[in-house]
Amino acid sequence: MPKKVAAFVLSFFWMITMLQAAFKKEDIKVFHLDNGLKIILYEDHKMPNISYFTFFKVGSRCERPGLTGVSHFIEHMMFNGTEKFRPGEFDRLMEFSGGANNAYTGDDFTAYTDWFPANALEKIVELEADRMQGLLFDPEVLESERGVVASERRMSVENDNEAIIYENVRSTAIMAHPYHWDVIGWMSDILGWRPDEIKQYYQTYYAPNNAVLVVVGDFEATRLLELIKKYYGHISVQPPAPPVITVEPPQLGRKEVIIRKEAQTPSFLLAYHAPACSDSDFFALSILEKPLLQGESSRLYRRLVRDEQLAISVSGGCEEKIDPFLFMIEVKPRPDADLTRIEKIVDEELAKIVEQGLTESEYEKALNIVRSDFYFSLQTNSGKANMLGAMEMLYGSFDRLFTIMDSYLQTKREDIPDIAKKYFNELNKTAGYLVPEGGQP
Amino acid sequence: MNRFLTIIITLFLLCPVLVFSSERLPRPQKITLDNGLVVYYYQNPELPLVSFRLLIKGAGSAFEPAGLDGLANFTSDMLLKGTSSMTAEQIAEALDFMGARLNFTSSEEYASAGGECLSQFLPRLLQIASDCLTSPAFKEEEYKKELAKKIDTLKAVKDNPAQALRQYFKKAYFGQHPFGHILLGTDSSLEKMSLPQLKKFHAERFRPDNSIMAVVGDVKQNELINILKTTIGRWPKPGTPAPQASVPPLPSLHGQKLVLIDKPDATQSYFALGSPGYAQNDRLAVVASMMNTLWGGRFTSWLNTELRIKRGLTYGAGSSFQSWKTGGLFMASSYTKNDKIGEMLDITFDLLKRARDKGFSPEEVESARNYIVGQFPQSLETNGSKASAYLRLVYYDLGLDYYDRYLAEIDAVRQEDIKQAAVKLLPDKDYTLVIIGKASEIKKLLEKFGRWEEKKITDPDF
Numbered sequence: 001m002p003k004k005v006a007a008f009v010l011s012f013f014w015m016i017t018m019l020q021a022a023f024k025k026e027d028i029k030v031f032h033l034d035n036g037l038k039i040i041l042y043e044d045h046k047m048p049n050i051s052y053f054t055f056f057k058v059g060s061r062c063e064r065p066g067l068t069g070v071s072h073f074i075e076h077m078m079f080n081g082t083e084k085f086r087p088g089e090f091d092r093l094m095e096f097s098g099g100a101n102n103a104y105t106g107d108d109f110t111a112y113t114d115w116f117p118a119n120a121l122e123k124i125v126e127l128e129a130d131r132m133q134g135l136l137f138d139p140e141v142l143e144s145e146r147g148v149v150a151s152e153r154r155m156s157v158e159n160d161n162e163a164i165i166y167e168n169v170r171s172t173a174i175m176a177h178p179y180h181w182d183v184i185g186w187m188s189d190i191l192g193w194r195p196d197e198i199k200q201y202y203q204t205y206y207a208p209n210n211a212v213l214v215v216v217g218d219f220e221a222t223r224l225l226e227l228i229k230k231y232y233g234h235i236s237v238q239p240p241a242p243p244v245i246t247v248e249p250p251q252l253g254r255k256e257v258i259i260r261k262e263a264q265t266p267s268f269l270l271a272y273h274a275p276a277c278s279d280s281d282f283f284a285l286s287i288l289e290k291p292l293l294q295g296e297s298s299r300l301y302r303r304l305v306r307d308e309q310l311a312i313s314v315s316g317g318c319e320e321k322i323d324p325f326l327f328m329i330e331v332k333p334r335p336d337a338d339l340t341r342i343e344k345i346v347d348e349e350l351a352k353i354v355e356q357g358l359t360e361s362e363y364e365k366a367l368n369i370v371r372s373d374f375y376f377s378l379q380t381n382s383g384k385a386n387m388l389g390a391m392e393m394l395y396g397s398f399d400r401l402f403t404i405m406d407s408y409l410q411t412k413r414e415d416i417p418d419i420a421k422k423y424f425n426e427l428n429k430t431a432g433y434l435v436p437e438g439g440q441p
Numbered sequence: 442m443n444r445f446l447t448i449i450i451t452l453f454l455l456c457p458v459l460v461f462s463s464e465r466l467p468r469p470q471k472i473t474l475d476n477g478l479v480v481y482y483y484q485n486p487e488l489p490l491v492s493f494r495l496l497i498k499g500a501g502s503a504f505e506p507a508g509l510d511g512l513a514n515f516t517s518d519m520l521l522k523g524t525s526s527m528t529a530e531q532i533a534e535a536l537d538f539m540g541a542r543l544n545f546t547s548s549e550e551y552a553s554a555g556g557e558c559l560s561q562f563l564p565r566l567l568q569i570a571s572d573c574l575t576s577p578a579f580k581e582e583e584y585k586k587e588l589a590k591k592i593d594t595l596k597a598v599k600d601n602p603a604q605a606l607r608q609y610f611k612k613a614y615f616g617q618h619p620f621g622h623i624l625l626g627t628d629s630s631l632e633k634m635s636l637p638q639l640k641k642f643h644a645e646r647f648r649p650d651n652s653i654m655a656v657v658g659d660v661k662q663n664e665l666i667n668i669l670k671t672t673i674g675r676w677p678k679p680g681t682p683a684p685q686a687s688v689p690p691l692p693s694l695h696g697q698k699l700v701l702i703d704k705p706d707a708t709q710s711y712f713a714l715g716s717p718g719y720a721q722n723d724r725l726a727v728v729a730s731m732m733n734t735l736w737g738g739r740f741t742s743w744l745n746t747e748l749r750i751k752r753g754l755t756y757g758a759g760s761s762f763q764s765w766k767t768g769g770l771f772m773a774s775s776y777t778k779n780d781k782i783g784e785m786l787d788i789t790f791d792l793l794k795r796a797r798d799k800g801f802s803p804e805e806v807e808s809a810r811n812y813i814v815g816q817f818p819q820s821l822e823t824n825g826s827k828a829s830a831y832l833r834l835v836y837y838d839l840g841l842d843y844y845d846r847y848l849a850e851i852d853a854v855r856q857e858d859i860k861q862a863a864v865k866l867l868p869d870k871d872y873t874l875v876i877i878g879k880a881s882e883i884k885k886l887l888e889k890f891g892r893w894e895e896k897k898i899t900d901p902d903f
């Protein structure tokens with residue numbers, strides 16, 4: 001082909017790409033099956049692949065003592081066989097078809113994430129529909145998987161000082177609400193869940209009326225919907241899951257955890273009770289966290305890492321959660337740093353925000369960070385599917401994705417001191433120190 | 442809690458291999474600047490974002506003088522710590538203000554820079570990046586702060602067995618070869634390091650005529666050229682010829698090297714097993730990546746199936762190949778409770794033997810083929826991954842048409858080829874095996890594997 005013609009074809013292709021490119025609410029199609037399954041579809045034909053994400057409104061927030069960690073355990077069991085596809089078949093067929101998958105469990109929801117070539121679509125729809133209701137819970141497999149999760153807890157919590165202090169601070173700060181425990185659950189619960197309780201939990205929460213399906217990529221919506229009806233249509237509705245009714249009572253005074261153990265460096269974590277993501281205060285805290293502790297230009301980095309050289313790094317902030325959670329300030333101290341001094345500096349910096357708020361430039365910076373993080377998260381099919389699904393789970397509707405930037409823009413700089421004052425005070429604080437054995441806090 | 446973290450990490454390690462297998466990487470435009478810097482460019486207007494990557498040949502850790510582990514990375518770190526026109530704080534402030542990302546780092550063979558931002562901020566981002574590259578201030582005060590941070594980081598690494606394992610393995614495997622240099626530095630190298638050494642390394646090795654760049658995202662070509670001309674295009678080309686950038690051949694192994702690191706508070710034992718792999722431009726790359734996919738490179742691989750899925754010994758187990766210009770490395774790793782480490786190693790060695798003796802079934806071969814081809818497009822989905830892919834293809838002389846050839850080759854791989862790759866590449870008698878765990882509990886279980894060299898995690902260096 002002559003080069004000029006090729007160039008023309010190329011630019012024509014670009015135009016098509018550009019037309020398809022903008023990610024708009026209008027291009028998202030929403031359907032409901034009679035059994036309550038909600039389906040969100042966004043076609044994008046740039047590459048011959050599909051991201052197929054299933055979200056369930058279940059997480060450690062739905063658990064109770066004795067069953068902590070069971071949401072995460074069921075996530076593991078979802079890969080361990082059904083009546084139709086025996087243990088191991090899900091992953092074998094998925095990978096044989098060229099697909100890969102992962103899954104994650106959080107406090108509020110659980111997501112199953114598949115990405116695969118377009119020609120594997122029907123197989124994936126079949127596999128996902130099947131495990132929405134037909135899990136086998138083979139006793140031998142269940143016990144083996146229990147071992148895997150126990151090992152995961154040993155690795156990700158018990159062998160990691162940062163995780164130890166996190167779990168302790170979190171469960172000290174949150175007394176009553178199920179956010180008290182972390183997603184992994186307590187070791188004695190992991191070792192003790194009864195198979196019948198696990199099955200009952202699965203049946204309650206893994207129901208079409210408690211799930212949202214988000215598909216992004218190279219498919220044709222009408223055909224996909226037919227496939228979804230074919231494979232999911234017969235799955236029966238379950239009674240609605242019980243609501244979470246416990247409300248965390250206000251904290252009445254400073255709390256403190258001091259852990260002494262073998263370590264080369266100390267750990268330091270502060271937590272303040274913070275609002276749910278649906279609360280307008282949430283956006284103010286999410287804005288102020290950026291100039292406070294994100295990046296090397298942040299106030300806490302400058303003081304603790306650069307100027308006073310007490311720390312290696314600073315991180316934290318608030319997280320989007322259905323119920324009120326925590327605003328965390330995590331400092332990785334230098335080996336011999338005085339932890340009480342670190343806490344005093346954090347107090348001083350928070351007091352400045354409570355008194356004077358943010359500068360105009362800090363406020364503008366926070367909004368730039370929000371905007372660029374937002375676009376970075378939408379770069380891939382999987383990124384889009386994940387964001388659409390998370391919005392459904394946290395805010396009840398995917399279209400929140402297209403208005404969430406407005407919530408940030410509507411937060412006025414002048415309001416930040418008053419909002420900060422509500423949360424950053426001594427009564428609302430939990431401090432955690434991990435001190436290397438023999439050292440001084 | 443993610444279902445499997447280790448496998449994701451393994452896939453990242455595989456990227457240099459996987460990246461070469463899709464027909465979907467669009468051909469970039471090539472722009473040569475007056476100072477000799479070659480820039481590969483592709484316009485992607487989907488989102489208002491741009492990414493760039495820059496690779497500086499001969500500025501990696503392999504070119505550090507012996508005993509100065511971490512010099513290359515330290516030099517890269519200092520680039521963000523002040524220039525002739527901006528202080529470290531001003532740089533951090535400017536980047537944070539834009540919500541932009543900019544980093545300088547080094548690997549064994551080269552140093553690299555990477556950045557991304559909202560398109561509107563591209564001129565400013567490239568101005569800062571070019572300032573950092575061309576006129577770093579190397580201030581004594583900043584150097585001391587970074588040095589103190591690095592010394593502390595080494596301590597933190599030793600608290601994290603998975604991270605520490607990688608460093609110990611590198612030293613044990615590569616020995617005196619320059620690939621054994623620890624990017625983070627070591628206790629003794631940081632003691633010997635000085636600011637003039639960093640300045641010298643930068644002056645000699647950071648040069649436009651030894652660099653390649655890629656820019657992908659929402660920027661028009663003429664705009665980009667204008668921005669490049671006034672920023673990185675002003676990076677002066679030195680009058681002296683570029684220093685040598687080749688690395689000696691990788692060590693070949695004879696017999697077993699066994700190293701046990703005692704971490705008395707560890708409740709789990711971590712192992713890394715390694716042996717020679719293949720170079721980037723080796724014809725074996727295609728068949729080796731299929732073989733590794735089946736043996737330890739994905740969730741249903743033999744290794745993960747036996748250690749995690751069937752026995753619940755661990756949360757994750759995997760293997761990967763890493764390749765450079767002059768050779769490569771095969772590595773398998775996992776971890777388990779202290780009392781299970783012997784069983785875990787027995788199974789791992791059995792699986793290596795089984796693959797070498799029996800190979801893989803026709804169905805498995807088809808599965809690996811589908812998997813690599815099916816997963817490929819996503820590995821090039823973002824602006825940043827496309828930019829990195831351009832640089833890898835160019836740096837390793839693979840040609841921008843590599844993908845098309847690669848796909849054809851994947852199609853042609855036969856069952857017998859994969860078995861031959863297993864025989865050639867999976868370790869039998871010659872390997873390095875490093876374990877971190879509680880020695881008092883695991884020593885007995887390890888005796889049968891041979892003589893172990895023992896170290897304490899609290900001993901200096903790795």
